Amino acid sequence: MTPKAELLLFLASRNLLVEDIKHYLFRGYFVVLDRYVDSSVAYQGFGRGLGKEVVEKLNAFATDGLIPDVTFYIDIDVETALRRKGELNRFEKREFLERVRKGYLLLAEEHPERIVILDGNRTVEEIHRMVVEEIERRWKFDG
Template sequence: MNKPLFITFEGPEGAGKTTIIQQLNKELKNHSIPFVSTREPGGIDIAEQIRSVILNPKNTEMDGRTEALLYAAARRQHLVERVLPALEEGKVVLCDRFIDSSLAYQGFARGLGIEEVFSINQFATEDRMPDMTFYFDLSPKVGLERIEKNNLREKNRLDLEKLDFHQKVQQGYRQVLDRFPERIVVINAEQPIDMVYNDVLQVLKERLFKD
């Protein structure tokens, strides 16, 4: 039986996380590995409702602390309702974003403090962290250009932020990488998407795909 793993995917807007996760879903099915594929904020009904509030482009007056607390609340419900039960059943969990996003976006880019936001999330998750995280490294400018070209992508409130905000997000992620080097694998997301996928797959082969 495969060991249950909680694998998260992080990176700036437009980094290609969703596409890679969709491809990994097929790979896991081909190897008959039980898994759950989910996202944050969201993944279950209550968290999806909170997501609609956080990312609604009309909610431009939302305070930074309100935003951080809403993310933590959605994360808590998603964790106890979806992630932990799946892990207890021996499944692999692929999750698009988790705590690291809050540290980079709200902790650093919003100026709330990485330690302060980490503390909120430690309470929300009871210190549950991912087993492995892929960070898709991408220039903020390139990411925003990709978003602009993708008519099928959900346009949300964070997409309305200017380039300097997304540059701060990248700086925030750099601090997160320094903090958790043993957990986070950096992937060059400026490559063609098939090369990005191959890089992720090579890392996972040692952990999951054992013929």
């Protein structure tokens, strides 16, 4: 699999996903995704070396310019992540993950109003609490 083919496959899938969820977004629903445009920029733009600008332009085309209101990036150093993971796949080589992490951190620096960095050394419960608090801070809910 070449880096370009990988990106194009992810973007094709993302386009279909966006077409499926648009009507929910436009009716006021919250939609939660585990990966979206920032992931492609970090993984394919930085990690695979395709370039941030190219991936951003193709993401905009594939998603009709739909960007998330908030992205939660759970940051952890690569050594700890690799130790926790155990068996590695093609996405989990140390050098690749270092480039991906740097990409996410750069994106967070460029978009501090939208990208929230969470400490991946925290417990699952603490991270969940931080996500809920940030969502409650950004949006008010009835009830």
